[in-house]
Amino acid sequence: MNDESGQKYPAKPDDFPEMEAWERDMADVLKKSEPPPLAPEKMEALLATLRPMVAARREESTPNLSKTAGRMDFGEFIRLVRGQASLLERPFWMVMGLIMAGNLALLASNILQPLITTLFLALPLVGGISIVYSLHGSRGGMWEIEQASPAGLQRIFASRLTLMFVLQLLLALPVLVSYGAQAGVLVLARMVLAWLAPTVALSGMILFLFSYWGEWPSVGITVLVWGSLILFGASRAGFIGFAEMVLARIVFNPLLPLLAVLGLAAGLAFGALGLRRLASGRSSWS
Amino acid sequence: MLRGISKSFDGAPVLRRITLDLHEGVVAILGPNGAGKTTLMRILATVLAPDEGALECNDLQGEAALAATRSQVGYLPQSLELPQHLTPRGLLSYVTSLKRLVVSDEAAMQLLAELGLETVANQPLGQLSDGQRRLAAVAQAFLGRPSLILLDEFSAGLDVAEREAVYRLINAVKPGSLVVVTSNLPAEVGKIAQTLVVLRDGELRFAGNAADLVRQAQGMVWEACLPENEANSTMERYRLSRLRQVNGGVSVRMVGAAPELADARPVEPTLEDAYLLLMGNALKR
Numbered sequence: 001m002n003d004e005s006g007q008k009y010p011a012k013p014d015d016f017p018e019m020e021a022w023e024r025d026m027a028d029v030l031k032k033s034e035p036p037p038l039a040p041e042k043m044e045a046l047l048a049t050l051r052p053m054v055a056a057r058r059e060e061s062t063p064n065l066s067k068t069a070g071r072m073d074f075g076e077f078i079r080l081v082r083g084q085a086s087l088l089e090r091p092f093w094m095v096m097g098l099i100m101a102g103n104l105a106l107l108a109s110n111i112l113q114p115l116i117t118t119l120f121l122a123l124p125l126v127g128g129i130s131i132v133y134s135l136h137g138s139r140g141g142m143w144e145i146e147q148a149s150p151a152g153l154q155r156i157f158a159s160r161l162t163l164m165f166v167l168q169l170l171l172a173l174p175v176l177v178s179y180g181a182q183a184g185v186l187v188l189a190r191m192v193l194a195w196l197a198p199t200v201a202l203s204g205m206i207l208f209l210f211s212y213w214g215e216w217p218s219v220g221i222t223v224l225v226w227g228s229l230i231l232f233g234a235s236r237a238g239f240i241g242f243a244e245m246v247l248a249r250i251v252f253n254p255l256l257p258l259l260a261v262l263g264l265a266a267g268l269a270f271g272a273l274g275l276r277r278l279a280s281g282r283s284s285w286s
Numbered sequence: 287m288l289r290g291i292s293k294s295f296d297g298a299p300v301l302r303r304i305t306l307d308l309h310e311g312v313v314a315i316l317g318p319n320g321a322g323k324t325t326l327m328r329i330l331a332t333v334l335a336p337d338e339g340a341l342e343c344n345d346l347q348g349e350a351a352l353a354a355t356r357s358q359v360g361y362l363p364q365s366l367e368l369p370q371h372l373t374p375r376g377l378l379s380y381v382t383s384l385k386r387l388v389v390s391d392e393a394a395m396q397l398l399a400e401l402g403l404e405t406v407a408n409q410p411l412g413q414l415s416d417g418q419r420r421l422a423a424v425a426q427a428f429l430g431r432p433s434l435i436l437l438d439e440f441s442a443g444l445d446v447a448e449r450e451a452v453y454r455l456i457n458a459v460k461p462g463s464l465v466v467v468t469s470n471l472p473a474e475v476g477k478i479a480q481t482l483v484v485l486r487d488g489e490l491r492f493a494g495n496a497a498d499l500v501r502q503a504q505g506m507v508w509e510a511c512l513p514e515n516e517a518n519s520t521m522e523r524y525r526l527s528r529l530r531q532v533n534g535g536v537s538v539r540m541v542g543a544a545p546e547l548a549d550a551r552p553v554e555p556t557l558e559d560a561y562l563l564l565m566g567n568a569l570k571r
Contacts, residue, residue, distance in 0.1 A: 076383075086372065086376055086379065087369055137369055140367025142367070145361060145363065146384060149384035149386075151384045
């Protein structure tokens with residue numbers, strides 16, 4: 001490198017022997033000398049300046065592997081559930097809100113109250129379709145980011161199912177509480193079974209079907225199956241006021257506990273198979 | 287570290303016995319479309335399991351290697367359709383929960399600002415341009431300053447300024463980090479990568495630095511000026527790396543053995559010449 005006068009600058013530090021010796025002397029002096037005592041307020045001001053910098057550096061440092069690779073605690077799982085909620089679009093929340101509003105309005109109305117049973121019979125179907133909808137967020141390559149994350153697809157699916165279950169429970173709760181208050185704990189327990197078992201069974205079935213054939217076939221088949229069962233019950237009830245009759249037959253059926261256990265087991269088994277297939281990347285969306 | 291990785295889809299081999307030792311710095315995987323770049327990236331990201339071979343991470347193998355990789359990876363898939371209602375800020379918040387990290391809002395905003403997204407941080411992704419959406423996707427890969435960053439075709443849809451912003455982010459990764467990018471544009475990755483990996487038909491054709499790749503093309507690059515009426519026949523006979531109209535004819539740049547042209551003269555190869563030479567006829571498909 002040349003300056004304007006054309007004089008060549010030395011290129012290496014070795015070319016400055018005097019400078020090197022001076023630096024060594026200076027370093028020795030600094031090592032031996034003690035820093036002057038700092039006034040407490042100055043020390044505090046200095047620390048106040050440094051603390052945010054240290055915190056920022058800490059945040060930028062490598063993620064703690066043992067934390068991100070280890071077991072997930074409850075707080076983290078809740079954060080994951082909240083993250084899943086952020087993926088749900090406004091129309092979904094609007095539909096959920098409408099169903100809830102309809103629930104409450106029917107309960108409050110003396111004339112329309114019998115219609116609440118129709119809504120109650122549709123809730124397992126709403127639950128199943130919600131499960132499929134909740135998988136929307138993983139489409140279009142997002143599932144790759146999810147799979148490559150420390151959370152992993154299985155935990156993510158678990159958080160989605162948890163979120164959907166909580167939402168479905170909220171939808172069913174007004175009817176359950178209302179009927180429970182009127183008819184007693186035994187009826188309430190039977191109604192919980194009459195809601196929970198088909199919800200889990202249909203959710204498991206729809207997940208399993210989704211993992212093979214995607215959205216529309218899985219929703220279509222599930223609607224067909226549940227719709228046929230309800231229509232069958234309605235035909236036996238003579239269609240007029242059928243929902244109350246069907247619900248009464250389900251709730252007071254002596255085989256309800258056994259059927260509920262079977263429904264729950266089938267739903268969990270099909271759901272687990274579907275989730276396994278989705279998590280393995282062999283599903284229809286990948 | 288990839289050891290003897292092979293992968294086939296429906297019986298068609300996509301990767302054949304790839305062994306690569308990747309440590310730190312910026313590594314670019316180059317190759318024409320269908321060379322296996324994305325499949326290799328998906329295997330590196332632990333999204334896809336190889337048919338043969340193994341992925342090792344910090345001397346760990348098997349499930350331990352998977353867990354170790356996932357705990358330190360930031361990954362941008364080649365095609366990523368983000369939920370349109372999410373905002374860039376919301377996207378980072380969601381990915382933070384996936385990565386099991388605690389990243390402050392200030393740090394997330396800082397990251398978005400580094401990519402020029404601070405003014406649209408709270409706008410739904412559906413209202414942003416393709417480039418801004420891609421930048422938001424890039425941002426999530428850098429969230430939490432991971433030590434392994436995989437960017438598959440990161441520059442797709444980005445304009446020059448947006449690419450420069452990503453280059454700056456890549457250059458600012460913490461020491462000891464490994465950034466792997468894929469591209470089929472050697473000139474682009476030549477600006478940022480210390481190591482180049484070239485794939486062709488699923489096979490590893492080169493792994494080393496750009497200077498070594500360019501050196502391989504020494505004495506194999508030629509330039510000549512031709513009358514316009516000879517341009518077509520020259521294009522058919524030789525592999526051209528450049529063709530330009532000049533006064534009274536065309537200037538051509540060719541790679542390969544010495545051409546039988548009267549005024550052909552050897553010239554210094556560029557990275558693009560060397561890449562073209564290495565690819566052979568693969569780029570003509």
